[in-house]
Amino acid sequence: MANLQFLGAIGEVTGSAYLIRTDRSTLLLECGLHQGRGADQANEAPFEFSVAEIDAVVLSHAHLDHSGLLPKLVKEGYRGPIYMTRATHDLIEIMLHDAAFIQMKDTEWENKHRRRADKAPLEPLYTDKDVETTLQLRQTLDYQQRTPITPDIQLQYHxxxxxxxxxxxxxxxEDTDPPRRLVFSGDLGSTHHPLLQDPEFLQQADTVLLESTYGDRNHRSYSDTVEEFHQALQAANHAGGNVLIPAFAVGRTQEILFWLGKFYRQGRLPQQQIFLDSPMAISASELYFRYLHLFNDDDAQTFVETVKHRWEEWLPGLRCTRTVEESMQINPIQGGAIIIAGSGMCTGGRISHHLKNNLWKNNTHLIIVGFQAAGTPGRALVDGTERLKLFGHEVQVKAHIHTLGGFSAHADQQQLLEWASHFKPRPKLYLVHGEQDKREILQEQFRQQYDWNARLPAYKEKIEL
Ligand SMILES: [Zn+2]
Structure with a gap:
């Protein structure tokens, strides 16, 4: 009998990994990096399976919390296929190289201290070489293209x-007759985002794994969020300070650029200097032009008609600062600028420098546009911390903090419930990829609204498929 073991993103949102075993094959669904509290230890821990037994790896999307341990898998000997969509194929190249760069830099820093303390040097989790080997193993599939990937498993993306x-x-x-269907929601998008299609509804499955990142709440409407964003920019303009937007390189960054350009075109963008201060986000943003056909037709039509090669065609005040020197030139700017930089949860990257320079000023406006995991500096800021430790020193938080949940790349509670409700008859339902309290709240909603018993699997739990 086939089974599935939950090996990550259980009671948390990072480190996604699910192992599926049939009589004839073993498949790893996601191989995500752990982020936030206790992440280093979790990333370094040995895999819960033998790498040699894996026949194929399937990836839902490029975010590192779903893909960031692939080079470690490859470092440990994996040489089989890694399935993904075409855009993921392109994005993952940028993201894994960046991840390796950070791993190598962090280890180098750590080893400098270890040498002084006469301790043996550490090895990075993986290097650029491991990433190169990983990228060789990519296999792409289009949406809806159903393909056999092992002797008894077929894969289809939506x-x-x-x-x-x-x-x-x-x-x-297909190890039994009739075959059974397992659907993994991946990270499910919210609706009405201009540069994305709405998530597809599926009707048939025997087992469903559903993400629950925002299982506890509903977002403000998208149009209200866009207005709230605009008001925050106006408030920052009145105050005379800078606007900081920590953003993931892929997704939120481009959506923010889209709206800034739209405001500009409507003659209501108060700021004239916009910095995209992240080499990874700059590369990812350029990549979007290869996939204009994937955008949501209605909302993004003017964009697709206006822009051909560069985001500056859409947003003339934009400056992409790729080098460290260019980035440092932003530091003396006292007000009137919008600075978009990673990392999205303020766990590192160039945003940390901008936080250090601006967080202590009461005319700074910090706009949070994405999910902030427990234990990250971004979450501390959302929760109203008065001080934040940056580069070993405490900085007082005087900036105004706006949390715009409506820009989230994740479906909210009602959208999750609705997406699952399209399955007829009801499959077995497991809630994954959510902090414990959030998936408990979502479980209760399934009970109340649909009289449906959604299960909360435990870490390492195995279920029969
Ligand atoms: Zn994601």
């Missing part, structure tokens, strides 16, 4: 509307 190239994963297990 658009998840979460980031460019993101997919809902449908696996058909």
């Amino acid at each position: 658009d998840a509307g979460h980031i460019l190239g993101s997919a809902i994963v449908e696996l058909t297990l």
Whole structure:
């Protein structure tokens, strides 16, 4: 009998990994990096399976919390296929190289201290070489293209509307007659995002794994969020300070650029200097032009008609600062600028420098546009911390903080419930990829609204498929 073991993103949102075993094959669904509290230890821990037994890897989308341990898998000897959509194929190249760069830099820093303390040097989790080998193993599938990937498993992707190239994963297990269907929601997008399609509804499955990132709440409407964003920019302009937007390189960054350009075109963008201060986000943003056909037709039509090669065609005040020197030239600017930089949860990257320079000023406006995981500096800021430790020193938080949940790349509670309700008859339902309290609240909603018993699997739990 086939089974599935939950090996990550259980009671949390990072480190996604699910192992599926049939009589004739073993498949790893996602191989995500752990982020936030206790992440280093979790990333370094040995895999819960033997790498040699894996026949194929399937990826839902490019975000590192779903893909960031692939080079470690490859470092440990994996040489089989890694399935993904075409846009994920392109994005993952940028993201994994960046991840390796950070791993190598962090280890180098750590080893400098270890040498002084006469301790043996550490090895990075993986290097650029491991990333290169990983990228050789990529196999691409279009949405809806059903393909056998092992002797008894077929794979089909559906658009998840979460980031460019993101997919809902449908696996058909043919080890029995009739076959059974397993659907993994991946990260499910919210609706009405201009640069993405809405998530596709599926009707048939025997087992469904559903993400629950925002299982506890509903977002403000998208149009209200766009207005709230505009008001925050106006408030920052009145105050005379800078606007900081920590953003993931893929998804939120491009959506923010889209709206800034739209405001500009409507003659209501108060700021004239916009910095995209992230080499990874700059590369990812350029990549969007290859996939204009994937955008949501109605909302993004003017964009697609106006822009051909560069975001500056859409947003003339934009400056992409790729080098460290260009980035440092932003530091003396006291007000009137919008600075978009990673990392999205303020766990590192160039945003940390801008936080250090601006967070202590009461005319700074910090706009949070994405999910902030527990234990990250971004979450501390959302929760109203008065001080934040940056580069070993405490900085007082005087900036205004706006949290715009409506820009989230994730479906909210009602959208999750609705997406699941399209399955007829009701499959077995497991809630994954959500903090414990959030998936408990979502479980209760399934009970109340549909009299449906959604299960909360435990870490390492195995279920029969
Ligand atoms: Zn994601």
